[in-house]
Amino acid sequence: MTGKRILLGISAGIAAYKSAHLARLLKKAGAEVRVVMTEGAQAFITPLTLQALTGEPVRTSLLDPEAEAGMGHIELARWAELILIAPATADLMARLAHGHADDLLTTLCLASEAERVMAPAMNQAMWRHPATQDNARRLEAHGWRLLGPDAGDQACGDVGPGRMLEPETIVNELLGFKSPGTAPAVPFDTAPVSDTHTSDAADAHGMVVTITAGPTREPLDPVRYLSNHSSGKMGFALAKAAAERGARVRLISGPVALETPAGVERIDVESAVGMLEAAQEAAVDSDLFIGCAAVADYRAEQVAEHKIKKTAGDDALTLRLVKNPDIIATIAKNTAGKARPFMVGFAAETRELERYAQDKLNRKNLDMVVANDVGQAGLGFGAEDNAALVLWRETEGTPPGRLELPPQSKGALAATIIETALKRLHARQGSSSSSMPPQAKQ
Known part of the structure; x- marks a missing residue:
């Protein structure tokens, strides 16, 4: 400068x-x-x-x-x-x-x-x-x-x-x-700097945050693949918001046409399997893990070596698909008992938003889930704006904490989601024997 x-x-x-x-x-x-x-x-x-x-x-x-x-x-x-x-x-x-x-x-x-x-x-x-x-x-x-x-x-x-x-x-x-x-x-x-209005509970200075973003592509043959409409904008906005709070941020991204936020380490992947491998490696020393990527649920059982050709007289094509690994559930399960990150998942739904979000929170052993209705016009995949319902675990036997976020820019939404996750993370650390981040304990 x-x-x-x-x-x-x-x-x-x-x-x-x-x-x-x-x-x-x-x-x-x-x-x-x-x-x-x-x-x-x-x-x-x-x-x-x-x-x-x-x-x-x-x-x-x-x-x-x-x-x-x-x-x-x-x-x-x-x-x-x-x-x-x-x-x-x-x-x-x-x-x-x-x-x-x-x-x-x-x-x-x-x-x-x-x-x-x-x-x-x-x-x-x-x-x-x-x-x-x-x-x-x-x-x-x-x-x-x-x-x-x-x-x-x-x-x-x-x-x-x-x-x-x-x-x-x-x-x-x-x-x-x-x-x-x-x-x-x-x-x-x-x-x-000295500011009586700064919330220490939402400070990420010295923390490691890993975020997955964007879609995955599951190849069918050398020229075709299965994917979805995710643009990656929400995950990139989360990475930017976390970096602005002082965190060291790793962004594991599927194929997107977005500029990497300043100060963020980006890891590019294509498939769900590739994203899982990168996520498992990154989660080892992470304090906060956010699974925002729209990961394909299924992939082709066999990828054709050459381009699949249309056959005369056949009006249909049958593909056999197998289930992809569940990345965030795998991370949440395999890191339990170690230096487990605070786990945040995303749920893109088109109906019964709260019921499915609460099910995902419990079933995948998450600490917090962010659910959004991708069926609403102008919100969700590819849009500049989004709205969300945030649920998190409270003490055993009590209903989950709940925060509704109205439609707003994905940047503004990301800032509030990061703030909420950090406050819950600090609260969890405060109730444990040590509030030091995992990398400081090693």
């Missing part, structure tokens, strides 16, 4: 206090930093603070007589190589999504051809609102990269997605911006 020209935009959210630390970290990483603040942002943090940290004047006005030819927005738009807005409020996202240019920050965003990144920060209900989700998708379509938001306790007292990512996490994301899928060579410590 040495010499990279970064324009840091700050909008009117309580998370603006984190922007001072973010500016310091960007400078420490070698970047040149200039700050633009909205009028509302100045109610949360003063321009003088940012000026002292960056060594540059802070811009707040669209019509600045001291700017070059009085055209401050054009001057800054040409100067910036990267525009980073942190925090980005719901209001600012809405204005940028619809092309408004009514203050300095929004105007220079429209006038610049720089890379554009924002870290949303707002109340959880505001983030989940369909209008905000529509704006987020519109911004991404316009070339913005959204980092977060994180999930956890909020200043207003709510709990859920909407917290701005920690400054260290944002900088690490930027360090990996040019090389998706690889961790930065010298990452900043992602342990949260």
Whole structure:
């Protein structure tokens, strides 16, 4: 990041206090930093603070007589190589999504051809609102990269997605911006800075998380295979959310056309058998294992050596299929009594969602299950949004814990699922003789 020209935009959210630390970290990483603040942002943090940290004047006005030819927005738009807005409020996202240019920050965003990144920060209900989700998708379509938001306790007292990512996490994301899928060579410590609203129960720093994602392909012959409609988006969103909480993440993926989240180790597989082998190896030192992949239930008993040809006079083709291994049930069973990961399964259903989810929770010896109705239009396979019912084991003899998550972006849903899993994992560790992760015990 040495010499990279970064324009840091700050909008009117309580998370603006984190922007001072973010500016310091960007400078420490070698970047040149200039700050633009909205009028509302100045109610949360003063321009003088940012000026002292960056060594540059802070811009707040669209019509600045001291700017070059009085055209401050054009001057800054040409100067910036990267525009980073942190925090980005719901209001600012809405204005940028619809092309408004009514203050300095929004105007220079429209006038610049720089890379554009924002870290949303707002109340959880505001983030989940369909209008905000529509704006987020519109911004991404316009070339913005959204980092977060994180999930956890909020200043207003709510709990859920909407917290701005920690400054260290944002900088690490930027360090990996040019090389998706690889961790930065010298990452900043992602342990949260002092923040009375941070939920320690949802911290993953130092943990190992393994996630399976996407479909599997079961070959029939050299050119055909059995598969399903899974895009892998949910599993990749979970990997991103876990990495943003400081976890070391292994993502075992079937064939998908998705970019690996920054800082995540990706392992590509094709078949269910290949995914099982990778999962068994990865589960050995994992604290949390999430089976999100849509694994084919069956495979061909025999794979044809050559392409299967149509035969004249035959209007039907008979295939003999055999059952594939149940990956998450195998991991849950074979690691019992060892350093067993906290096991989270997914259930894609088209009817009787809760009954089938609870059955899967018990039958496969899971700690938590996330069920979604893939029969709903606009949700599930291939879609950008999803909804879920989350069930988890409580104490012996009591009904499972239950959380309903309404339709929302898969990124927001993933943040809440990871938060819930980590809280249950910490609760389980707290009730055991030691709360150390498996790899620390070895």
